[in-house]
Amino acid sequence: MSKPRNYQIEAIIIKKIKLGEADRILTFYTPNLGKIQGVAKGVRRPRSKMAGHLELLTHSTVSLARGRNLDTVTGSQTIDSFLPLKSDLELTAYALYAIELINQFTADSVENHPLFQLLLETMHHLCRGSNSEVVLRSFELHLLELVGYRPQLGRCISCRLPLQPVTSYFSPTAGGILCPGCSNSQSSARRISVNAIKVFRWLQGSDLNAAEKLKIDQELSRELEGIMRGYLRYLLEREVKSTAWLDMLKG
Amino acid sequence: MNQEPSSSLGAIARLIQELNKLPGIGLKSAQRLAYHILRAPEEQPELLADAILSVKKETRLCSVCFNVTEADPCRICCNDRRDRTQVCIVEQPQDILALEHTGIYDGLYHVLHGAISPTEGIGANDIRITELLNRLQNGSVSEVILATNTNLEGEHTALYLKKVILPLGIRVTRLARGLPFGTELEYADDVTLTRAIEGRQEL
Numbered sequence: 001m002s003k004p005r006n007y008q009i010e011a012i013i014i015k016k017i018k019l020g021e022a023d024r025i026l027t028f029y030t031p032n033l034g035k036i037q038g039v040a041k042g043v044r045r046p047r048s049k050m051a052g053h054l055e056l057l058t059h060s061t062v063s064l065a066r067g068r069n070l071d072t073v074t075g076s077q078t079i080d081s082f083l084p085l086k087s088d089l090e091l092t093a094y095a096l097y098a099i100e101l102i103n104q105f106t107a108d109s110v111e112n113h114p115l116f117q118l119l120l121e122t123m124h125h126l127c128r129g130s131n132s133e134v135v136l137r138s139f140e141l142h143l144l145e146l147v148g149y150r151p152q153l154g155r156c157i158s159c160r161l162p163l164q165p166v167t168s169y170f171s172p173t174a175g176g177i178l179c180p181g182c183s184n185s186q187s188s189a190r191r192i193s194v195n196a197i198k199v200f201r202w203l204q205g206s207d208l209n210a211a212e213k214l215k216i217d218q219e220l221s222r223e224l225e226g227i228m229r230g231y232l233r234y235l236l237e238r239e240v241k242s243t244a245w246l247d248m249l250k251g
Numbered sequence: 252m253n254q255e256p257s258s259s260l261g262a263i264a265r266l267i268q269e270l271n272k273l274p275g276i277g278l279k280s281a282q283r284l285a286y287h288i289l290r291a292p293e294e295q296p297e298l299l300a301d302a303i304l305s306v307k308k309e310t311r312l313c314s315v316c317f318n319v320t321e322a323d324p325c326r327i328c329c330n331d332r333r334d335r336t337q338v339c340i341v342e343q344p345q346d347i348l349a350l351e352h353t354g355i356y357d358g359l360y361h362v363l364h365g366a367i368s369p370t371e372g373i374g375a376n377d378i379r380i381t382e383l384l385n386r387l388q389n390g391s392v393s394e395v396i397l398a399t400n401t402n403l404e405g406e407h408t409a410l411y412l413k414k415v416i417l418p419l420g421i422r423v424t425r426l427a428r429g430l431p432f433g434t435e436l437e438y439a440d441d442v443t444l445t446r447a448i449e450g451r452q453e454l
Contacts, residue, residue, distance in 0.1 A: 241371065
């Protein structure tokens with residue numbers, strides 16, 4: 001059976017590129033089709049009826065018509081514009097970071113319903129604006145799990161023995177933690193404190209609601225961010241662009 | 252398209268190829284323009300060619316507001332009758348044209364030449380924000396009007412500018428965001444409507 005010419009999706013807009021004079025190529029993250037792209041014609045004109053419904057970081061229902069190369073957006077209606085988040089400088093930066101990660105870690109047209117759900121919940125949590133750093137760490141850990149890069153935090157990834165409560169080493173190349181005895185073989189591994197291991201483990205087993213309530217001090221928060229950033233950089237083989245902006249905002 | 256080097260093409264083909272590179276000009280439009288130029292009276296193409304050459308040669312950025320100008324500082328920055336206590340921040344030089352066309356604003360401008368876009372790696376140091384802050388240091392400006400675009404990048408830039416300008420003790424305002432003139436309410440998105448309700452005014 002041939003696919004219908006017109007179809008409707010639910011999506012969060014994760015990327016936009018200018019095309020021609022007034023058009024845009026949009027990247028949608030959808031629950032059933034994964035990441036897909038579409039052309040939105042005329043959305044850069046002030047009187048476009050669709051523009052507001054197709055802005056970055058918007059959860060919308062989008063109608064598309066199949067095209068030869070890219071599908072064309074024929075209509076859209078906002079479900080949630082995440083306005084509280086867009087009205088705040090830091091929260092917008094966090095959310096942009098989250099969608100950049102989604103875009104980098106997903107391939108076109110690969111369905112991943114739980115990942116969509118994770119992104120949506122993360123946006124709702126960021127809108128509330130409480131404990132956003134920890135929410136972001138939880139988002140990263142769950143994202144990694146859903147795309148197949150779950151870090152191993154229970155046992156030493158080299159000798160397979162359970163980790164002792166001592167400072168150990170996180171190895172991006174091996175995707176997990178090395179005990180002090182095994183860490184010499186890996187030069188890229190970086191120190192990870194007992195508390196950081198505990199928080200990562202706990203976040204891995206908890207949802208965003210629980211993560212939002214976890215209070216950690218700034219030093220630990222920075223350690224978690226540093227380790228996560230190193231791991232993400234290794235997996236993507238490049239820097240996540242929006243981290244530079246996050247750093248600038250933190251001053 | 253013909254991929255031969257442009258020098259080996261005939262004059263008409265060369266003109267078509269060059270016009271075709273302009274934004275919004277497809278092959279057919281380029282052909283139509285080329286033949287129009289061919290049939291036009293002698294002085295018309297000369298004026299066009301001269302105008303095109305001088306736009307590159309004779310313009311630069313104003314050292315004060317970074318608008319495109321022939322004289323430095325630009326006409327707006329030099330005009331003594333304009334209100335020097337207000338500075339309107341825009342993303343592109345074209346935005347000034349639009350605002351000037353209204354004739355309602357008589358303050359000064361500052362062109363950022365872009366907007367902050369973290370996912371594209373464009374941060375505050377990649378657009379002319381440092382220059383703006385330096386300009387605001389001398390204390391003569393009492394109000395900064397943020398006229399960046401109302402899309403996500405423009406809003407984000409406005410939020411950032413508010414954060415860095417407020418400590419200087421300068422009033423920061425944002426252009427009203429709401430319903431565009433001549434449109435229908437039923438097609439408006441939630442953000443626009445929310446802002447329109449929040450920013451409603453006494454009639």
